[in-house]
Amino acid sequence: MIQAVIFDLDGVIVSTDECHYQAWKALADREGIPFSRQENHRLRGVSRMESLAIVLEKAKRSYTDDEKNNMAAYKNDLYVSLINELTPADLLPGAQSAVLGLRKMGIKTAIGSSSKNAPAILEHLEITTLFDAVADGNSIKRSKPAPDVFLLAAKMLNIPPEYCLVVEDAEAGVDAAINAGMMCLGLGAAQKHPRTILGAKDLSVLDLPAWVALRNTEIN
Ligand code: B16
Numbered sequence: 001m002i003q004a005v006i007f008d009l010d011g012v013i014v015s016t017d018e019c020h021y022q023a024w025k026a027l028a029d030r031e032g033i034p035f036s037r038q039e040n041h042r043l044r045g046v047s048r049m050e051s052l053a054i055v056l057e058k059a060k061r062s063y064t065d066d067e068k069n070n071m072a073a074y075k076n077d078l079y080v081s082l083i084n085e086l087t088p089a090d091l092l093p094g095a096q097s098a099v100l101g102l103r104k105m106g107i108k109t110a111i112g113s114s115s116k117n118a119p120a121i122l123e124h125l126e127i128t129t130l131f132d133a134v135a136d137g138n139s140i141k142r143s144k145p146a147p148d149v150f151l152l153a154a155k156m157l158n159i160p161p162e163y164c165l166v167v168e169d170a171e172a173g174v175d176a177a178i179n180a181g182m183m184c185l186g187l188g189a190a191q192k193h194p195r196t197i198l199g200a201k202d203l204s205v206l207d208l209p210a211w212v213a214l215r216n217t218e219i220n
Pocket residue numbers: 008009010011020043044045046047048051076112113114115116117118137170
């Protein structure tokens with residue numbers, strides 16, 4: 001039985017990839033470190049400081065903790081100025097109708113995101129009230145692929161992990177869902193991940209509420 005669906009935010013509900021890329025790229029350029037869109041893919045679903053460590057892999061020198069904290073703050077200031085421009089028009093295809101359809105069926109909905117900016121992003125998209133719980137980077141110590149953010153979402157919803165379906169677009173996120181003992185739907189780059197129960201390009205090519213309803217009928 002699926003009683004709750006936990007949505008990753010970046011790459012599932014909204015694409016903030018380009019905003020992350022522009023902000024990391026500005027930092028990398030300032031420091032004279034090579035950084036490409038391809039490398040940016042490795043940052044999907046991982047925390048801010050872990051992302052910085054990946055950006056610094058190609059740096060010519062090592063940095064102190066103070067310097068690293070300053071660099072992360074510089075990147076985040078730029079990123080926040082970019083996400084401040086988000087509007088409901090930036091919702092990814094099919095995302096909002098999937099959430100609304102599930103809620104109509106009585107399925108609980110939550111966000112499980114590594115981002116500390118998740119609450120602000122939801123506000124800009126005007127969808128905060130569509131979720132029964134928001135678990136994000138502000139409330140966890142270990143980010144994906146650790147299961148923490150999804151386990152926290154399940155706890156906030158009061159639903160056991162085995163009754164939760166996670167929707168994810170990143171390898172680290174699929175691994176986090178499986179590590180949490182949950183089912184996982186893989187989107188985009190994660191659609192062919194071998195540990196997903198189902199894969200799709202995005203939420204517009206799949207009737208998620210209908211799929212959940214059918215699966216729950218089969219299980220009963
Ligand atoms: P912040 P998700 C993740 O969001 C992003 O995919 C990842 O690129 C980012 O580094 C991470 O949030 C932390 O974001 O710097 O805003 O705290 O995919 O888990 O929704």
